[in-house]
Amino acid sequence: MDADEIRQAFLDLMVESGHVVLPRATLVPEDDPTTLFIGSGMQPLLPYLLGADHPAGTRLADSQTCLRVQDIEEVGDNRHTTFFEMLGNWSLGDYFKAEQIPQFWHFLTERVGLDPSRLYVSCFIGDAAHGIPKDDESAAIWTRLFAEAGVSAGRAEVDTEQQAARVGVGEARIVFYGSKNWWCREGGPEDMPVGEPGGPDSEVFYLFPDVEHDPSYGEHCHPNCDCGRFIELGNSVFMAYVRTETGFAPLPRRNVDYGGGLSRIAAAAAGTSDIFRISLLWPIVERLQQVSGRAYADETLAMRVIADHLCGATFLAVDGVRPANKAHGYVLRRLVRRAVRFGLDLGLEDDLAELLVPTVAAVYETAYPEVAAHVDDVVAVLSREERAFRRTLRRGISHLHDYRDRGVTGAELFVLHDTYGFPVELSTEEARRSGIAVSDTWRDEFDAQMAAQRARSQRARPRPPGPGTGRHH
Ligand SMILES: [Zn+2]
Structure with missing residues (x-):
């Protein structure tokens, strides 16, 4: 069955x-x-x-x-x-x-x-x-x-x-x-x-x-x-x-x-x-094998991550979520960007959404026909996010590798986030896999920079009425 x-x-x-x-x-x-x-x-x-x-x-x-x-x-x-x-x-x-x-x-x-x-x-x-x-x-x-x-x-x-x-x-x-x-x-x-x-x-x-x-x-x-x-x-x-x-x-x-x-x-x-070998995920892996010319046995991690994240991103987009810098939209953004990053490991520069969303739609054709009904919108939403990210991805990665010898601080990760749109989780993950040391207090340093930037942008416009919104992580 x-x-x-x-x-x-x-x-x-x-x-x-x-x-x-x-x-x-x-x-x-x-x-x-x-x-x-x-x-x-x-x-x-x-x-x-x-x-x-x-x-x-x-x-x-x-x-x-x-x-x-x-x-x-x-x-x-x-x-x-x-x-x-x-x-x-x-x-x-x-x-x-x-x-x-x-x-x-x-x-x-x-x-x-x-x-x-x-x-x-x-x-x-x-x-x-x-x-x-x-x-x-x-x-x-x-x-x-x-x-x-x-x-x-x-x-x-x-x-x-x-x-x-x-x-x-x-x-x-x-x-x-x-x-x-x-x-x-x-x-x-x-x-x-x-x-x-x-x-x-x-x-x-x-x-x-x-x-x-x-x-x-x-x-x-x-x-x-x-x-x-x-x-x-x-x-x-x-x-x-x-x-x-x-x-x-x-x-x-x-x-x-x-x-x-x-x-x-x-x-x-x-x-x-x-x-990943079941009928809901294997067709996506097969498609990845076909377009990358690589085998699942050799590229298991990258293919699993991409297959999973593209499914999640597709359903989020079908359910009305759009990429953004916070909350639901940030998660969608992270899924797409992480998939793009792992795509590089497969030598894939192609648009992943164009390659894979139709496969996701076919997999769920009977159970959730709303995916097939929205396939063009979903591809458009995800592809736009992919294109924007691809432009900065290589520069961001190469910039991160500048810190190879002395390690990277939270403040520097903030610059990567601010300049290249690198989600901080992605840069810490990238640092880990490349053996680049990340300072123990990076989270506090990063949050401090984030708060300072928020304060600067708040001063630039009138303060909304009501109590402060506090910090949310
Ligand atoms: Zn056991």
């Missing part, structure tokens, strides 16, 4: 079980000023999970496009992307564990056809100090499902991922973790404000046996190990408690919030631990 078929199979299953399928929300949240982008499927549903009535009822599902730029510089391994899709289903005071867990299991093993013996799960270990029991209920359901599939499912208990790496979990298939398996909006049970909902969650992982555990992540591998041997396919949150003055009370209306990574499920289905 390719990713399109998996998405459709999920949504079909949801309709069969009485869910209303919602259209994707745009990447820029409509009524939420606290966050720049939709970073998970549950984000647009949060008001309803917190108690508001949803007009479409108590059983909802969707496939939601998401953007996470927090670890943009990590993109390049086999499973992280800034742009991705999350399959989601929600029960708003409707079904709970007894329906959710078998439903997810059925989807993975029957509809997608994953081998049950490759699946591992995690459950919440409990929190005695706050009177929250261990999630034996979920574990018992998992045990029964594994048994019905003829798979033995031993258990292990570890408090933290560090402990799991240190002592190992043996052959256990059901692993109890501490706060890793507790969902709330911030921190753990102890930090939650009174009135805040929370609950245990239960994740499902897929084992890629031919990926060797990397001991730099700890002595032993375990489902939450970050080495890439296990990939998390999805997580079911069981929102069951509310924080009180003295501890926790049961929520009057319990919710389920499930989110699953479409690309990761597609990678498991395709038997590859490399999500």
